[in-house]
Amino acid sequence: MTNEQAAEQARVEARIRGSFAKQGLMATLGAVLGDIAPGAVEIILPASSAVSQQHGFVHAGAVSAIADTAAGYAALSLMPAGHGVLTTEFKINLVAPAVGDRIIARGRVVKAGRTLTLAVAEVFADRGANQKLVAFLTATMMSMQERGDIVD
Amino acid sequence: MTNEQAAEQARVEARIRGSFAKQGLMATLGAVLGDIAPGAVEIILPASSAVSQQHGFVHAGAVSAIADTAAGYAALSLMPAGHGVLTTEFKINLVAPAVGDRIIARGRVVKAGRTLTLAVAEVFADRGANQKLVAFLTATMMSMQERGDIVD
Amino acid sequence: MTNEQAAEQARVEARIRGSFAKQGLMATLGAVLGDIAPGAVEIILPASSAVSQQHGFVHAGAVSAIADTAAGYAALSLMPAGHGVLTTEFKINLVAPAVGDRIIARGRVVKAGRTLTLAVAEVFADRGANQKLVAFLTATMMSMQERGDIVD
């Protein structure tokens, strides 16, 4: 990593961590940030009855919340300073029950545009050594500019 | 309402309330059930910093969680006894920031099939007398049969 | 209808018919415009082996093409003159095989925004007196401004 890349990495990490800390929902769910890189952000949710649905699996809503957040921050990590990110829409396919010790959402940018960014997130259920794909999300993220109240 | 309709209404309400009470996530978010009818279920989320994103709006993940749940229970309300409901996929369009006193998701069934049901949910932000559409969800719900662990 | 409403209706019809006539795909499929009103546009596709998939049903791609077009023109009908419409994304749920004499897509605007519009389309298979819902589409339409090559 060059000095320039290291500086960019540090800038992105600070931006994402600062914004994430303001998300009341992530604290309420007990979700935390994992790896962060320009264009790629990971969020980890410990599985517990606090985030369950009626059969004991992690709720699709909790899976979606961390997947949307991971995709959104992947998008934000590539936006100019001063811009804010809002989710315009997302779709999530739930391909297996979310059962495990932790649920891990890995967001990444597919196409960054001036106004709209397409990001995806893969979500895995982690049980010890084994990670299993449980969901796949695609999202359109909007870059908000010169909106004093919507930054990062 | 005939006696038969009243009995069906009571049966559906008991089924949905019983399943909802097992959803740890709904309790964690502070969401409660609203009106229930065969094919239509309402869920209400008080807005607070506990469910916010970084700009202070209600988080798209929290909006999605109650919209998915309202759509899922609308679908379940029409499924035979002993069946369970799982979300296969959903898409949500977020058309305005979710700002208000309460967020209300109203789910309803569009097409009930033997295996798959299409349900939608409209989500409103409630500010006193005024209700504003903030999101629209479409979801495919799957009816699980003879799966002892997946009922309601 | 007031004189003003009649003028608006005529203006919208002329705009949509003019743009539709430039769509090579609609001619290739044999699709035609049906009813047009501000915020609501109908497109009709005669069913034939020219638009079939492998089992003889009308192809999901043909169903999607007219549903997307109906939703897009519903959105365009409410955009200022000189703007053009592009589809940013759509999702379609196919709830029954598209079998009938004609397939009819009815698009309408749910929320018109400055940049993005949410539109939906319901698609019906028409067999004589009977119309059956076969698909439901939600789409984000983008309003393009001051882009000389992208008008209507």
Place this chain on the structure above:
Amino acid sequence: MTNEQAAEQARVEARIRGSFAKQGLMATLGAVLGDIAPGAVEIILPASSAVSQQHGFVHAGAVSAIADTAAGYAALSLMPAGHGVLTTEFKINLVAPAVGDRIIARGRVVKAGRTLTLAVAEVFADRGANQKLVAFLTATMMSMQERGDIVD
């Protein structure tokens, strides 16, 4: 490639080519099959005014039609003999205008289930040496069994 793999490859190719030949829509659009492998299928559409929208780009409906078909055949290629494939739902994000000599959709299976398969398709516009991503599709494909009229 072992003899067994070569036999599987030949079986898949014959199955997909046989089914594709029955799709009236693909012939009407002028689309052809490209590379085929178990779990991955490519479809190619020559760009022309016959598949255009009003601004001269390839129509989102045509892009969707080949993306859905590529994803569907990727799913079918992994289904047991005698089963048929139907699209339950798909979402497509259109990230750039589809402008080029040919449009190429590459479908692949993400998760093959007993009843439902998640497949995706990336769509590229091909202009000489340059391939540009123009769309990304996710689809739920349903495996139909013991339905005499719905095979392959």
